[in-house]
Amino acid sequence: MRSLSLLIMLLLTVCGMSAQQIKTMHENEYARQWEKVASLEKKSLPQSAAEEVNAILHLAVDEQNSPQVIKALIHLGKYDLARDAENDTLVFSRLQGMLEKSSDAVEKAVLHSMLGELYMQYYQNDQWQIRQRTELRGYIPSDMKEWTRNIFFDKVVEHMEASLADRKQLEAAIVSTYSAVVDEGKDSRQFYPTMYDFLALRAIEQYQQLESDEDLSRKLARRELTPASLFAPADAYIRLPIDPKEGEYNLMVHETRRKLMASLMERGLHQSLLLEELDKLESLAGFQQAYRSHALPSLEAMLDKWQGDPFSVEIIDRIAAVRQEEIYNLPAERDSLRDERTKELYLFLQKAIEDYPDYERIALLENRLRNLTTPQFSLSGNNTFPTDGVKKITVTFQNLRSLTARLYRIDSPVDVQMHQSGVRQTLQNRRSFVKEIPVNLPDTPPYQQGETAMELTLTEPGSYMLTFDSQPETNDSEQPAYFFTLSNLAVFSRVAGENLHHFFVVDRVTGKPVANAEIVLYKQTGNWRNSRFTETARVATNWEGLAVYRIGDNGNNIFYHAVRGTDNGSLLTRLNNYRYFTSAIDDEPRGQTDLFTDRSLYRPGQTVHYKAVLTHQADSKRSLATGSKTIVSLHDANGEKIASQEGVTNEFGSTTGAFVLPQGVLPGFFSLRTESGTVSFRVEEYKRPTFEVTFDPVEGSYRFGEEVTLRG
Template sequence: MIILNYFYFRLSKWFTYLQTTMNKIYLTLLLIALASGVFSQTNRPMNRDHYANEWAKVAEFEKKSLPRSASATVNAILQQAVKDKNSPQIIKALIHQGKYDLTLDAQNDTLIFRNLNEMLGKSGSVVEKSVLHSMLAELYLQYYQKDRWNIDQRTDLGDFVPADMKEWTRNIFFNKAVEHLDASVAAEEELVEAKVESYAAVVELGKASRRFYPTMYDFLARRAIELSGQVNQDEDLNRVLARKNISQESLFAPADEFVKLSFTPQQAEYGLLVLENYRKLLSSLLQRNMDSSVLLVELEKSDYLRGLYYSTYISLARPALEKLLAKWEGDEMSVEIIDKLSQFYLHEVDLTNAEDTIQRREKTGEVYELLKKTIADFPKYERISILQNRLSQLTQPAFTVTGAGTFPKEGNKELKVNFKNIRSLTAKLYRVNSPIEMLEEKLKVRGRIAGKRVLIKEIPISLPDTPEYWHGETTFTVNPGGFGSYMLTFSSSPETNDTRGSEYYFSVSDMAVFARGSSDNQYDFFVVDRTTGVPVPNAKVGIYKLPGNWNNSQLTLDQSITTNELGLAVYNKKI
């Protein structure tokens, strides 16, 4: 799925800036001036480097959480854009300023709506009007989300719309958003003629998007799909579809059949909006013979339907994808289909009986070979990284070591290793000076074990040959040679990203301890021989506490208690 390129004016939630009164007056006057003049002019060539440098400063200020500095820079950009009569830069700068009021200033958070609606009425450009419509739709949804708890408490007012926006109900915000979304893609003919590069200041361009979605209609239609998904449907979607004689199965139909469905959303039928916007976009792409773009939107729609009707998706999407793959076989666009199909195949592996390792391994191997072959066939496809990433996930090096936490002195001390895509593995065995230091290291309380351990030996671990996509297992033994506390560290090739499994701690002792709480502040400890189970008298049990801040604290002895002839020691917690 092609990642949707967003407007630069997408609303940020991190801003903590509050505009001064003078800035508000200036912005209002500037908007009025713009509405009456700028949009009726032809854009002058802009100083691309100047604007790019200034917006880079804004981004840096935002990254450093310096909204006042960011706002001052945006004001300077706005003034320059007015002088240059540069509409895209004006739109971008205005939205950056307007979102401060929208997000934080409770008294003036509706100002941006009045100003943008006035600009909308004055603009003479169909494309700029469409951009403003899309922008207003998002702002209405953002305003609703910001205060949705209060708004949702209000009773719907039907068709009545109060003059004061602060009295609006949820249905009014949704209807306004839908109205502007519809208007944003209404002028299809003009928007198809407008290339998205013309609005590079407002639209963040990607190479793939320029190729597959080259027009402003494509861009705004995809935004309409995304934003309409934020408009919540109260009524069950199945009921709405049933009224229109549309089955779930028909939603998964090929594009040329899907576009014939009559969704025609009525007021409050919000659940149909995304489907209708997909229908509009697919219809336009089909008319322009943009087969690759149609394929991408079909795959994106399939992902959307998965969230709505998962069981239907599981039964219908795979044969539909395999049919598409047959159609696109040998074409680089098959990469996109195989990406989706590989998810299905791996899902089937997960559903296979865990004990049927032969079948699970064979199915995983088939996915592995499919990914490898496709990557080799189309190495220069601009989005081949989606399969490379999926292959990387499938073959991600990993290992875990499991075993007992305490071993008796006599006998083998065997540990089990589970691994995937590990060619070599070596362990280092250390003796730790005391069990307290080992416990602190294990709990990551202080992290100062390096000077409190002694290397005993390195242990090479023999690993059986296993395909890089499949799990293997083996065992190895450690024989430290005496009672005490020990730790193992591991190094592997290839290295893993997970450092949690790179250490293993154990003790060698012939005693075992069992504990129970006998009352609110009393605990019983039983010490027995680990092998025979016979109680051990006169064994000392140390009770430690960890006071203060966890990271800067140290385990300190609270009490030392001794077992009686039954191997029992009682600890009374100090209140």
């Protein structure tokens, strides 16, 4: 929906200031210089790109060209990060300094919006490490690298709220005025014409990325609201008492959208308001139960209001999406209901296209209708059939006038295996044409799937292939091919011991053992497309249909099938050699360290006592590692090593030690690490409880399920 509503993009997510500030240097010249910067970036030359951006920055400062100054500062911050991770916070101080010097309300609003987004990006780039830190409250470290998740989120909120604080001035600032550095979509001026609209949409986008620890339903309940309340029409939604408190990030999305919708309503931008309503509904899909109950009625109420207006195509598109999802989620046994709902959707889209053929985005509905009636077919059936009896393949199809199959005989099942593995791209010279088979397709509406069966009259054992031509053609770059074999043999294998395999060959129809059959084994060698299959062994079955085979040292990539006389068996099967790999791994000695601490929670300055137990595993046996040296290191919440100790294991394979935690460290999850083991624990500024709860002794005995009253 945003593709229609506002395709305003910040260059490098950066918005610029008033075009009137650009005094001497023509924007085309800046564009030429930025093209050079982009070229250097593509070549992964951040140092050279930074030098070019520095030149742009000096010119922009001389000309008081605020947009280009901001853009240059953002680029330099990005290059600092690429060249030196320690400098990645410089861009914040640069923009903060520019913000403090600015006296223009719109310029300051844009700078706030940029800073909020940059804080979000910084968090996302390093979120794995930041999330390990215990959240700090009431204190913000001077070093951003010690900030916790909530501090970053609060900074995002602080700057996004500041970017929208001067609503009246922003509503008076037209987006088109800033076209020098704002890339506008063609619909932006019509639907979201002011900088307030633009910045509000950016704020919503950022708030949607903030993670909330508490479920939104609970926050709504404290306001005597339910998820269903959020599905209210615009005139009711803008009056909801949302009023988010500190840390209620997911409510800030709705509060910002509520204010934006109120502004659009006051300005009489009804189409823009509708687009926001549609976006709001789409964002509520996470409330699955409420969405299933309220989304479609809400959309249908909107459609009633906009009936006869070409702009209703936007609503129809969303209704179609919801109905399509409902059809998709119908259980398999509800075929008749699925057909009925699909027909309703087909007619619904068809009528809308007929009613509003000239609407500029009517392609939305045309694409949905096209997807609903996409020509397609699929095949299902056995991979191997006995030589006698019916060979039936099921064809499922949609919107096809005709379907013709061509039957080919393949020289060898090895060719089929190589083709299906992608080794051989074509079987053109390894197949012989047998016959053409027209497939009888029953009449079916274009939106509905039909089903028919192909019956093949074949008796000669071998490998076969079916290819298809359809009218109209399907969207697949290649029509699907179907491979199968005719064989009266069925073969099973099992691992019987170290590198030892048993094969059983039976009659596919009767299940009786087949004597004097052969198991043919092939080795796949080489690298994928350059690989080949080479026959390595043939093993005959005894009177019980059993063949025994012991593989060599390199038993991976082995394939097999059964043959007897002219019956060359089914398609190749890869030999399961699991035990071989397990044995190979177990032959390699491996060490493991199990680490234990005396507690799971400590305060800064306390002592962490630990024990490390070392073991070795070889030949599937685990043993204690006595007399082994090991180094145990202590790491803080940022993963930085604080200290380390060396120890030697005793006769029980263990060693002990202790670390004193430093004072003034960032709280969070600390860890002890060795080369082959780790253990984590928390470091917090906590206090022991200052009260005690005691209970009187329980008298008597009670049965399970009885109620017991405790006094104390």
